[in-house]
Amino acid sequence: MKLKGSEIIIRTLIEQGVTDVFGYPGGQVINIYDALYKYRDEINHVLTAHEQGASHAADGYSRATGKVGVCIATSGPGATNLVTGIATAMLDSIPMVAITGNVPCSLIGKDSFQEIDITGVTLPITKHNYFVNRIEELADSIREAFAIAKSGRPGPVLIDVPKDVQVAEYEYEPMPVVEKQALPEPEAKDIEKAVELINASERPYIYIGGGAAGLGLGKDIVRLADKIDAAIGCTFMGISAIPDGCPRFLGMQGMHGHYASSISQNEADLIIGVGVRFSDRATGNVAKYARSTKIIQLDPDSAEINKNVVVDLGIVADVEHAFRAILEAVESKAHPEWSARIEELKEEEERIEKHIAAKSDAKLSPKMVFDVINACKPPRTVIATDVGQHQMWTAQYATFDTTRRFVSSGGLGTMGFGLGAAIGARVATGDTTVLITGDGSFGMNLNELATAVSHGIPVVVVLMNNGVLGMVRQWQTLFFGKRYSETVLTDRRTDFVKLAEAFGAVGYRAGTREEFEDAFKKAIASGEVTVIDTLIDKDEFVLPMLPPGGSIDDIITEID
Amino acid sequence: MAKTEKFVIAMYVDNKFGVLTRVTGMFTRRGFNIDALAVGETESSDYSRITITLSGDKYVREQLINQLNKLHNVKKVEVLDDDCIKRQLMLLKVSYTSATRAEILAAVEVYRAKVIDYTTGEMCIEVTGDPSKIDAFIKLMLPFGILEMCRTGVVALERGNKTLFNND
Secondary structure (H helix, E strand, C coil): CEEEHHHHHHHHHHHCCCCEEEECCCHHHHHHHHHHHHCCCCCEEEECCCHHHHHHHHHHHHHHHCCCEEEEECCCHHHHHCHHHHHHHHHCCCCEEEEEEECCHHHCCCCCCCCCCHHHHCHHHCCEEEECCCHHHHHHHHHHHHHHHHCCCCCEEEEEEEHHHHHCEEECCCCCCCCCCCCCCCCHHHHHHHHHHHHHCCCEEEEECHHHHCCCCHHHHHHHHHHHCCEEEECHHHCCCCCCCCCCEEEECCCCCCHHHHHHHHHCCEEEEECCCCCHHHHCCHHHCCCCCEEEEEECCHHHCCCCCCCCEEEECCHHHHHHHHHHHCCCCCCHHHHHHHHHHHHHHHHHHHHHHHHCCCCCCHHHHHHHHHHHCCCCCEEEECCCHHHHHHHHHCCCCCCCCEECCCCCCCCCCHHHHHHHHHHHHCCCEEEEEEHHHHHHHHHHHHHHHHCCCCCEEEEEECCECHHHHHHHHHHCCCCCCCCECHHHCCCHHHHHHHCCCEEEEECCHHHHHHHHHHHHHHCCCEEEEEECCCCCCCCCECCCCCCHHHCECCCC | CCCCEEEEEEEEEECCCCHHHHHHHHHHHCCCCCCEEEEEECCCCCEEEEEEEEEECHHHHHHHHHHHHHCCCEEEEEECCCCCEEEEEEEEEEECCCCCHHHHHHHHHHCCCEEEEEECCEEEEEEEECHHHHHHHHHHHHHHCEEEEEECCCEEECCCCCCCCCCC
8 A cells, every 4th residue: 555654654663563652743753743643542652851761761661671662753953862862772782763854855965954964973873774765665674673673782773764755655565573683503612612611610600791681591590500500790781680589699790899799700710701791890900800710702793702801712693592502511510619709708798788887877878778679669660770879779789570670771871861761661561660860860851750740650760869979979089089070969959859749740858768668668559750859978889899990909898 | 912914804885875984984983993995886786895904903803894794784894815916096196307207207117007197297107006016106206206196995806716795
């Protein structure tokens, strides 16, 4: 049948299984919005307050489900407002399709009103992008975009459609949902070599990253760890890959990682990396990272092998298949000395934590906030964050009962990511969604409260309010002689309870553990958009800390 | 430090607008420097061949190939054998006097170059060959006063029946 380009876009999205999109209308996408109106019973559009919010919502939607998140924006400023969201998805390998309108082809290149070369702008931050100037290529470009976004190492794809292509007519035939491109099977000799390295290891450490988090390998990872008597640690992006309560799981390692996890990784004689990229935040000084450790790296992206650290064996293949092949082939082995050492490190970590807690006389510490959240949150709760101290506390303290429940900007570290992402995650899952944020990050995109309220998306916002840009302040405390340049926010005098109410949400203020617990329980039960202004001290630090460019020997566990 | 060497990368890419930007953009983004670049259509009009000469160690070589392979429009990419056939073309305008004319023409003869424009006081010479031959010719012309010159990127093919990409 012959359809207009704008309708082809929406029909192709529906055909590809899309049920929700996030976006904002504008001059060069009016036709697309007209088609959305026509198909409003088949596809749900969430109008955000800002295109950036739409991009983060599409990202959060994807992180929580593994489905491809979709966002729509108009040309020019609409398109550039997506940029931070697209870059966030790129750095964390999140599948996303962004659709932008552009001025008609006859006006392209003439600096027309709201014209921007968005494919040029997003070239370095997309897996691929399309400028579709021929209606004949429209439907297939969208299909290809979905295939690229979800295949191999996932990522964002942008499709820019000039207005005249949206109004032109062309034949449309529905097609099946595009399949992920199959990844190569692991080679037998690589599996053999991996098994050899593992069998020879006395102190193995399984290291889980974002590339493994979405695969549902959790149980197999624990099985391998049991079989070879290994410790399990993860990167920031690997959080929630291993369900809580696994005694072998030591949590995140790296700059703000758990003490036992970081130290044991350094002492291991073999690291089995699954979907990790050994980023600077994870390794510290690479020259000093895991010096006497052999490394196996499983990844679908060949460019990750030997990129940041030189590995002894890189396996570029379907990670699940490779992992399972290794799991089946390795010998069962016990390493009592290694286990004892891990226990010792865990005890040391506990001692450090107790020591920090004992020094604090806070009525409401970050740890207490998470003790309450962990105890009161319903099963399958999604925890989203912004970026800063609160994000690292979440990474350290929050517990997760299943995978894809931790939604946070790791690679790009995007302040202002959280609220949009939480909205997307809640729309995608229908599960309780809690946003942990700070007063700095929340200030960046709090306008999305309007989105949550207008669409009845009951996100619970735990705003850890310390009146400062805490993470930068922490660096200023440690490395800049306590010169707190532009990190004090108390002059803002924002009343977040009133602010929540002004948006039509519910606001609470909590200064003690009891107040917080009361507010949090009410928020979870109410089904209303809620902001809990959670007052914490400005001198709470994220510890331990491996200073930037430092090595494991420089780990800071205490600040006076 | 691993050894830095000059090498040649050849790739088949979709013959579409914007593809060259995608390729060169990746070099910029990851901090790799291009020495010379040549692009042109291939035996199939669906594909262009991009030939890039650059220097780098083993890390640079591996990263480049892996990163290029990730670009959707790059269909095949390889580092060519060291002994591949490399050719570059240069146009060079040099001034002459009656005293220097014969010497310049002798050089043209020896280098199997060609004089393609000849006016009173200046001549334009075309030279083709391996980049090192072109370098040597430039060195030879320097004392005479080079007015202007331009050289293309290197194009290269491997020897024998080796081909980069089979279109079938």
